[in-house]
Amino acid sequence: MQEPLIRFKHASLGYGRAPILTGVEFDIPPQSFVGILGHNGSGKTTLLKTILGLIPCLKGQFICPGKPRYGYVPQKERLDLIYPLSAYDVAAMGTYRRLKLFAKWRGLDDHQLVHRCLADCGALQLSGKAYRDLSGGQKQRVLIARALAAQPEILALDEPLAGIDITTQKALLKLLRDLKEKRGLTILMVSHRIQAEKGLFTHIIWCDEGQAVIGPADAMLSGGRLSEMFKAEL
Amino acid sequence: MTQLIAMLKPDFLLHHALYGSVVMGFVCPLVGVYFLLRRLVFWGVALPQVSAAGIAFAFMLQGLGWNILAGAESQEKHLAIIGSLIFTGLSIIFLAVLERRGKGVSEGRIGSLYALAWAASILFVAWNAAGETEMLGLLKGEIVAISESDFHSMLHIFAVIAVCMFLFQREFLLVSYDRDMAVILGRRVLAWDVLLYLIVGLTISLGVMTVGPLVIFGFLVIPSMTALPWARGMTSFSVLSSLCGGASALLGFYVSYTHDLPLGPVIVSVACGLLVLSWLAQAAAGAGGRRFRLGRPATSA
Numbered sequence: 364m365q366e367p368l369i370r371f372k373h374a375s376l377g378y379g380r381a382p383i384l385t386g387v388e389f390d391i392p393p394q395s396f397v398g399i400l401g402h403n404g405s406g407k408t409t410l411l412k413t414i415l416g417l418i419p420c421l422k423g424q425f426i427c428p429g430k431p432r433y434g435y436v437p438q439k440e441r442l443d444l445i446y447p448l449s450a451y452d453v454a455a456m457g458t459y460r461r462l463k464l465f466a467k468w469r470g471l472d473d474h475q476l477v478h479r480c481l482a483d484c485g486a487l488q489l490s491g492k493a494y495r496d497l498s499g500g501q502k503q504r505v506l507i508a509r510a511l512a513a514q515p516e517i518l519a520l521d522e523p524l525a526g527i528d529i530t531t532q533k534a535l536l537k538l539l540r541d542l543k544e545k546r547g548l549t550i551l552m553v554s555h556r557i558q559a560e561k562g563l564f565t566h567i568i569w570c571d572e573g574q575a576v577i578g579p580a581d582a583m584l585s586g587g588r589l590s591e592m593f594k595a596e597l
Numbered sequence: 598m599t600q601l602i603a604m605l606k607p608d609f610l611l612h613h614a615l616y617g618s619v620v621m622g623f624v625c626p627l628v629g630v631y632f633l634l635r636r637l638v639f640w641g642v643a644l645p646q647v648s649a650a651g652i653a654f655a656f657m658l659q660g661l662g663w664n665i666l667a668g669a670e671s672q673e674k675h676l677a678i679i680g681s682l683i684f685t686g687l688s689i690i691f692l693a694v695l696e697r698r699g700k701g702v703s704e705g706r707i708g709s710l711y712a713l714a715w716a717a718s719i720l721f722v723a724w725n726a727a728g729e730t731e732m733l734g735l736l737k738g739e740i741v742a743i744s745e746s747d748f749h750s751m752l753h754i755f756a757v758i759a760v761c762m763f764l765f766q767r768e769f770l771l772v773s774y775d776r777d778m779a780v781i782l783g784r785r786v787l788a789w790d791v792l793l794y795l796i797v798g799l800t801i802s803l804g805v806m807t808v809g810p811l812v813i814f815g816f817l818v819i820p821s822m823t824a825l826p827w828a829r830g831m832t833s834f835s836v837l838s839s840l841c842g843g844a845s846a847l848l849g850f851y852v853s854y855t856h857d858l859p860l861g862p863v864i865v866s867v868a869c870g871l872l873v874l875s876w877l878a879q880a881a882a883g884a885g886g887r888r889f890r891l892g893r894p895a896t897s898a
Contacts, residue, residue: 412777415777415780415781416780416781417777417780417781433781435777435778435781437775437777437778441775442774442775443634443636443774445633445634445636445825446634446770446774446831447825447828447829447830447831447833447834448774448830448831449829449830452830452831456770456771456774456775456778457778457782459767459768459771459779459782459784460782460783460784509778513781513782
């Protein structure tokens with residue numbers, strides 16, 4: 364049996380002393396495409412932030428045996444548009460893992476890596492443009508390129524399709540599927556809907572009423588509360 | 598023009614004051630860009646006033662007979678710097694901790710701190726009639742009276758600040774722009790924040806001692822606002838802001854010297870003049886109110 368990439372054991376997750384999810388116990392297999400679904404406020408983002416190490420586990424254990432590298436795509440609205448950054452500047456941030464003094468002058472600024480990531484995301488032609496002037500879909504492509512520039516094993520996306528038209532959603536999902544296949548990534552994607560992405564997920568984590576359960580996508584979507592919940596979309 | 602050229606010569610009587618103003622004009626905006634980007638502009642108003650209160654407090658203690666640095670007259674300034682640094686440092690810690698917790702109204706806290714600092718400055722002055730004149734001079738920022746040794750000390754410290762701002766630009770940008778990403782990349786966000794705040798505290802404390810709270814606020818905020826619409830990335834933003842600050846100081850000094858006007862308000866007025874010119878140029882260039890643009894706005898993915 365394949366060793367899990369991420370494992371929760373009797374974990375309680377939340378902020379401060381207030382748990383939002385309790386009794387969390389599941390494994391995430393490598394190279395899976397996991398949809399983290401649930402209502403607003405059900406703990407989807409809390410779960411993702413715990414996996415990313417942004418908030419600690421309140422109780423129980425969160426085990427990540429191989430200490431994988433993460434690439435993170437936040438909700439695009441979280442990034443302040445006052446910054447005078449080009450799409451290239453934003454994507455290059457993914458390479459800021461280590462302090463590299465005088466990187467530009469010493470030729471250590473990972474120029475080629477950033478360009479390759481932008482190209483893989485179909486965003487190379489945007490590199491000189493102001494990030495703030497890009498459309499929602501273009502911003503997501505640049506943010507995915509930024510996550511890839513971190514050379515991750517796990518790509519974590521928080522509501523990447525929110526506020527984006529259906530055509531662009533489909534293009535982004537195709538991009539994610541291609542990246543998964545090409546780079547062998549494990550993808551964790553938070554979403555509060557399932558219309559466009561239902562065929563992509565290999566597993567679904569369902570967050571509801573303080574609990575989080577995981578299962579193969581087909582089984583999770585074929586019956587029970589989840590199918591009731593999304594019957595309009597399915 | 599002849600006068601301007603004469604001013605720039607080393608034998609100009611007030612050359613230390615001129616160079617000092619220009620150096621501050623160049624360096625303060627390098628720190629100020631982060632006030633604007635982190636949306637902490639009100640910190641730029643409150644902290645110089647807090648720094649001034651620290652100076653007033655130090656002088657009050659001395660006036661009351663607490664001679665911490667007993668004796669030498671030249672140590673008055675050191676005492677003032679210590680007071681300024683302590684007050685500014687504590688205020689930054691207070692504001693930063695509450696900002697991180699994200700509770701309460703940020704503007705309300707900063708406004709209250711500003712009002713308190715202003716009131717405290719006046720009260721500390723009132724309790725120290727003996728040193729009132731000297732302290733008011735310091736609070737106004739009498740850069741024209743700057744000594745050679747003070748000028749050299751200031752030059753060295755501001756050179757270090759400028760180097761740090763360029764050397765650690767990527768780190769300061771990352772922790773300011775996307776804190777979560779910085780954590781995920783394994784960067785020590787708290788350490789970089791502390792370094793940035795230390796630099797902010799040092800800049801403000803020394804700046805208030807040298808040119809007064811008004812000019813420091815002007816240097817921290819106005820050049821960055823002037824430069825932002827024209828910036829093409831962080832380096833160009835920093836460099837443009839710095840040039841605007843340096844130009845404001847040089848032109849301000851020239852106008853002040855030739856028209857016998859108080860230096861600080863003239864420098865701030867010149868900086869505001871450049872800001873208005875920037876807005877007009879933007880309008881003329883057809884920017885139509887967009888804050889900045891690197892390429893044509895996109896319409897689709």
